[in-house]
Amino acid sequence: ALQAGIVGLPNVGKSTLFNAVTNSAKAQASNYRFCTIEPNVGLVDVPDERLQHLAKLVNPHRIVPTQVEIVDIAGLVKGASKGEGLGNKFLGNIREVDAIIHVIRCFEDENVLREEGAINPISDKEIIDTELQLKDLESIEKKIQKTEKLARVGSDTKAQAELKTLLQCKNHLEQGKSIRSLNLSKEEKTAIDDLFLLTNKPVLYVANVDEASMHTGNKYSEQLLKAATEEGAQMIIMNNAIEADIAAMESADDRALFMEEYNMKEPALNRLIQSVYKLLNLETYFTVGVQEVRAWTIHVGWKAPQAAGVIHSDFEKGFIKAEVIAYDDFIKYGSEAACRDNGKLRIEGKEYVVKDGDIMHFRFNV
Numbered sequence: 001a002l003q004a005g006i007v008g009l010p011n012v013g014k015s016t017l018f019n020a021v022t023n024s025a026k027a028q029a030s031n032y033r034f035c036t037i038e039p040n041v042g043l044v045d046v047p048d049e050r051l052q053h054l055a056k057l058v059n060p061h062r063i064v065p066t067q068v069e070i071v072d073i074a075g076l077v078k079g080a081s082k083g084e085g086l087g088n089k090f091l092g093n094i095r096e097v098d099a100i101i102h103v104i105r106c107f108e109d110e111n112v113l114r115e116e117g118a119i120n121p122i123s124d125k126e127i128i129d130t131e132l133q134l135k136d137l138e139s140i141e142k143k144i145q146k147t148e149k150l151a152r153v154g155s156d157t158k159a160q161a162e163l164k165t166l167l168q169c170k171n172h173l174e175q176g177k178s179i180r181s182l183n184l185s186k187e188e189k190t191a192i193d194d195l196f197l198l199t200n201k202p203v204l205y206v207a208n209v210d211e212a213s214m215h216t217g218n219k220y221s222e223q224l225l226k227a228a229t230e231e232g233a234q235m236i237i238m239n240n241a242i243e244a245d246i247a248a249m250e251s252a253d254d255r256a257l258f259m260e261e262y263n264m265k266e267p268a269l270n271r272l273i274q275s276v277y278k279l280l281n282l283e284t285y286f287t288v289g290v291q292e293v294r295a296w297t298i299h300v301g302w303k304a305p306q307a308a309g310v311i312h313s314d315f316e317k318g319f320i321k322a323e324v325i326a327y328d329d330f331i332k333y334g335s336e337a338a339c340r341d342n343g344k345l346r347i348e349g350k351e352y353v354v355k356d357g358d359i360m361h362f363r364f365n366v
C-alpha cells in the first residue's frame, strides 16, 4: 500500500492523530481493518460509502475496502537536518513515504508545552519546511558535484541538461521554497527522480484546532489556509483530541451519540483518509460478486490491463478484455444482468482508461 507520513513539530497533536487513526480502525473492526506493522506504522481502510451501496444490492459475504498506510514520524525538531535530536533518522523516514500529512497546532492550551512561544502556524510550518529544504539542498548539492564532472565533458548533453535543472532546484530551495512548487517538465524531473526529495512529496495540512473551532476554523487556521492555498495544497480543519476520543469508543451507539453532541456527521478522519488518497493521485475501481464486493486501488490514468494487474499479475499478462459498468449505472439498474439488458455493460479493450468507480470484470488467458 502507498504510505503517508504524519509530520510536525513536537506537541502539535501528531500522535493523538495517529492514535485516532489506529483506534478508529480497531473500533470499527467490521468496516475497518487495521493492522499495526510497526509501532508507528498502521494500515488503514479507505472509507468509501459506495462499497456499502453496492453491497446492499448484491449482499456479498464480505466487503473489502482498499487501504493506505499511515506512518507516525515523530521527533522532527528545529535543527533536524543537521542531525539534531535524531533528526537524520526522521528525515530518512520521510524519504520513504509517498505523501506528507503536516499537522500544525492551531489550538491554544497553556497545559500543552510549546517551545516556540505564542501559537504561530506560519512559523511552525516554516520551521519544518526549512528542515526539509535544507536536507534536500544537501542531496541536490551532492548530485551537482557529480553531474558537474560529467557535464564538463563537452559531449555529455544529458549531464548538461541535468545540471541546469539541479541548479534551478538549488536556487529554488535557497529561496526557502519547496521543490513541489517548482514547475518542472517531465524531462526535467528525471534529473531529480532518483533523489526522492522530501519537499517534492505532495502535502496535506491538518489545522489542529480547539473544540470551539472544529466546524468553523479560527484565526490560526485561516492563516494556515492562506499559506496552504498559495502552495496549491489542501488543508483540513479538525480537532485531533476529539477524533481520538471518538475513535477510542467501543460502542457504535456511543460514538454516534458523541458525534451528534458535537454536531458531526462523520469523523473528520474519514475526510482526512480520503484526502490522502486523492493526494496520492489514486482512484478506485470495484469488483462485485456474491463472494465479495471489493475496492481496488489504481493510479489516475491507468489502462485496463494495468488495473487488472492489481488483482493478479496473470490478469495483466493474459488480459483479453474487460466488462465495464459505470458505478451510477450499477446503482440505477441494480444488477449486472439489468445493466446488460439495458446496454450499460461495455466491453473494453487494452487501451481503455479505467474510471473512478468503474465496476470491472476481467477476461484473461492463463
Ligand code: GDP
Residues within 6 Å of the ligand: 008, 009, 010, 011, 012, 013, 014, 015, 016, 017, 074, 107, 108, 109, 112, 208, 209, 210, 211, 239, 240, 241, 242
Ligand atoms: P505530538 O508531539 O505532536 O505527537 O503531540 P501529541 O499528540 O502527543 O499531543 C501533545 C499534547 O497536546 C497532548 O497532551 C495532547 O493531549 C494535546 N493535544 C493534542 N491535540 C489537541 C487538541 O486538539 N486540543 C488540545 N487542547 N490539546 C491537544
